Amino acid sequence: MTPEPMTPDLIDRLGGERVPRYTSYPTAPHFTSDVGPDSVGAWLGSLRDGEEFSAYIHVPFCAELCLYCGCHTKVVRRYGPVEAYVAALEREIDLVSDRLAGRPTLRHLHWGGGTPTMLRGSDMRRLVERLRGRFAFAPDIEIAVEIDPRTLTPAHVETLAAIGVTRASLGVQSLDPEVQRTIRRIQSVAETARVVEWLRFSGIDAVNVDLMYGLPHQTVENVVATVDHVVGLAPDRVAVFGYGHVPWMKPHQRALPEAAMPGTRERLAQFEAAALQLGRAGYVRVGLDHFARPDDPLALAMAAGRLRRNFQGYTTDATGTLIGFGASAISSLPQGYAQNLADIAAYEDAVRQGRLATARGLVMTPEDRLRREVIERLMCDFAADLDAICDRHGVAAAAVFERELAMLDDLACTGVVHRVGNRIEVPDAMRTLVRSASAVFDARLSRGPGRHSASI
Incomplete structure (x- = not known):
């Protein structure tokens, strides 16, 4: 039927x-200050020697602000603030490690932002060495990084390969010129393709592409055209996210023309057209809004009933503990959730004083x-x-x-x-x-x- x-x-x-x-339950709006550094320190103390866990490193800096962005990030024009933040991340890694009863094994490492490649190569290497000094790395560890193709250079790619990155996620959103001008993210097909070529040449074969629907001036036709361009790059995974217009939380979104935003029926038509086109290209729909090649680990996990969901979206990560490092980063432990201070200066001050940067959380x-x-x-x-x-x-x-x-x-x-x-x-x-x-x-x-x- x-x-x-x-x-x-x-x-x-x-x-x-x-x-x-x-991406979690209970969700972040229900976190309270009842969970603080002492609570999280006690939770960390229960992580056993050899137990597998995942880590997320948040880099809250960008070269420019895209108007659709809903992330915790800020624009910086000089490297000084980034350098100070790297020192704080090193200190936080030490503070977390000092509270562990043993030496757990890192299974998944995700660099998110912001733009993680705002960090100098030497600083990315420093942070990975700090992690290696404090935790065991699984022999087949997955290391993923989010990338803005507009600012990536061959030197960045060399660094990513050197630190063991196995998967790269490229922000694209839309390749339509009018949409790009409106959201202040000008990014050509050619420069996106060039970055994919660089990554694969360096040995980083697993490439994801992130797209959006529901942006101002998007139509079914230009969404499908973007999907066609992306399919030509042969990514392993494609995510098609709905734009979340929340100007009460992200005031910069007020600069977007609401009159040009598609309504609910048009948004659905855009997504369904993208899904249909990706299906025709051989991608399997995974969960709500991800698409993967049939032999990709994400598609295989879905087929086996092992697909999971965490703050990075759909995942194969089955570990019971995710530790977030950096301003606003969220940790998920068996006992509950904990989120770091979102203000960068406050985060840096906390770890400088030898305190975990926990601002709020929730006991499960x-x-x-x-x-x-x-x-x-x-x-x-x-x-x-x-x-x-x-x-x-x-x-x-x-x-x-x-x-x-x-x-x-x-x-x-x-x-x-x-x-x-x-x-x-x-x-x-x-x-x-x-x-x-x-x-x-x-x-x-x-x-x-x-x-x-x-x-x-």
Whole structure:
């Protein structure tokens, strides 16, 4: 039976609903100052010798500010502030390591930003050596880095190869000239292709490309044209993110012309056109908004039911601990979440004084862990067996999720979910609304204005 497509009414009603992206549960708006440096220090002390973990290094600097950006970053014109920040990162690595009971093994390392390659090659090498001095590195460690192709040089690529980078993610967003002028990100097809060539020549074969839909002046036609250019680069993965317009959180977004932004139905049409084109090119849709070659580890993890989701999006990372280094970086540990001070000067001052830079966080409850697993399976598999999940957590689905099951029945009437007993599925035609289905299980969700970006 062919699944029923979304009706215009459903697109308008749920597509504009403001719900989290669920890269974590509970989500960051619920973090409080009740979790501070002492709490996190105690949590770190439980990380065992040889236990695998992941790390994220946040570099909050860019050469210029793109108007769509929702990241914690700032523009710098000289290297002095960056150099001081590198020293703070070294100090934080030491502070974290000093609180560990043993020498855990680093399995995944992700450099994010901002623009990580704002760092000099010598400073990137220093930080990796600091990590190697404090932690064991897995023999097959994955090291990923986010790249702005407009500022990358052959010297940067040489550094990335030298520090063992295995995967590079290139920010592209759109290759349409009018869209680029509007968002203040001028980036040609040729310079993007040149960077891909440099990376592969250096031995960094795994290349991701990040695209966006829903930007001012984007249309189905120019989104498809961008996808066609990108497919010509033969990346391993492509992410197609919806632009999140949150000017109350990111004031620079007010410079974007709202009248030129596509509405919910047009946004959905743009995404579906991109997904169709990528499917025709042989990419497998992974989760909500990622696409990968069939033999890519991300696609294989999805096929095996091992796909995970964390602050970097969809991932193969199955470690139970992620340690974030840098201003605003978030750590996820078995006990809960912790976020560093977002202000760079305050972050640097904290670590200079020998304190962990934790500003806020959240202690996970047993119910949080249960709901997190349900939401993660929905976001990754578009299905969740509530009985099986609840059995793993020692509770009965009917007792815990009575309200949610009633809400799911309401969603089932619109076709967003199918429910057979306590097993729920999101049909292929409704996958774009999986965030709305996941929100049913979010016991902490605040639906007030200004909290989250639109569902589509």
